[in-house]
Amino acid sequence: MTCESWSEMLPWILNGSASDEIRQSFRAHLSTCDVCRAELEECQWAWRVFQDHPPIEIITATAFGDRLPKDVQRWLQAHLETCPSCPTELQAAQTSAALLRKKPFPWRNFAALAATLLLGFAIGYWQKGPQTISAIQAIDLMPDAMRGTNTPIALDRNAQQILLILYPNNRPPYWQIEVFSGTKRLYQINQMAPLSDGSVSLLLPPPSQSEGWRIVLSAAGDQEEFNCEWRHPSQ
Amino acid sequence: MNWDLFTRHYLDGDIETLSQVSEWILQATYSFRQKLGDAREDLVQSVHQELITYLSQNHQSIEKSFKALVWRIATHRSIDWCRRQSRHPSEDLPPDLQDGHPQALQKILSAESAALVARVMMAVKKECRDIWLRIAAGDSYQEIASALQISAGSLRVKALRCRNQAKEIRQRLEKKLLTKAPFKRHNHQGDAHDL
Structure with a gap:
């Protein structure tokens, strides 16, 4: 040809x-x-x-x-x-x-709120005593089946709360959520509705030491698991 | 974020960096998860492969966000995968002409190139589009010739003419671009210009 x-x-x-x-x-x-x-x-x-x-x-x-x-x-x-x-x-x-483009936490708004509260402390006295402002560390997590590695997550030493944003594959109307450390159940939420994009957010105290968490999401017929390893700043 | 350093760590195979990029790819493909199904894992690996090949061969520093680059490529590949499912499978091409090759990847990052394709699409004749849609559907030349009631030889010539017409339109538009805005052409970051 x-x-x-x-x-x-x-x-x-x-x-x-x-x-x-x-x-x-x-x-x-x-x-x-x-x-x-x-x-x-x-x-x-x-x-x-x-x-x-x-x-x-x-x-x-x-x-x-x-x-x-x-x-x-x-x-x-x-x-x-x-x-x-x-x-x-x-x-x-x-x-x-x-x-x-999604920002897990509106730090600018948070800074404005912190400034306002500080001004409030300087002007007046609160009966309940001084309130602390928590620093929040936000982490995105995918289901285990999707993640190739389980690299430890370094906890920020200033973090007083952690915001876990989970991205399950399915989208039931509600999830039951359990958080385990080993066999010990740390937290349970019976009915949490996902956001419009299907993600689920949990605001929790950080672990006090390096440890592994297993987060189980359950709904009728569905179960998804998320694992993460925390690395505490002291260790 | 120092994207230059991040890219170097990525190309060096740093585990934490690779893991971070995998998470980004998963997040970027999250809205396509139902359609991708099990193919999502394969897609993560293929996006990694494309990125590594592209960055290694282009040796260019990433001035804009590496994360945004990953996001775009992952989104593009997700849509491409979804479209392939409804297309007739095509012939295995040589590696450098396949979609995942770095040169093909450059097209993804260039909205200018896509706008040019769109403008040619607007200008081609309906008769040409009808013939090529049948080709894309996987019909043999005998089947198409029979459906259009023309000889197989005439059909092959028509298809070639349509292709050459599209090429002429493209060359005319490219020439217009060069004469209209000669100093705006050099942009390697994928930003669109008025054509």
């Missing part, structure tokens, strides 16, 4: 419908022909152009708030109004982008 003939056959080689003989013959030819390699790249590019859906990069750029040309934005909007699958894709990408 000539390079011109290969060029005509390329779409059917790429879609897998060409015979085995033709595909093997093309692979052998490709290893020695730069012209056909260039044609293959062009054909791949054309494949993207003739798709039924916008390039994925447009979806992710929109989700992550990149500035796109106005005509491309209008074209995308028109497509979203008629496509059954792209709006779902975009929504999932936007949820993902929101997780990137």
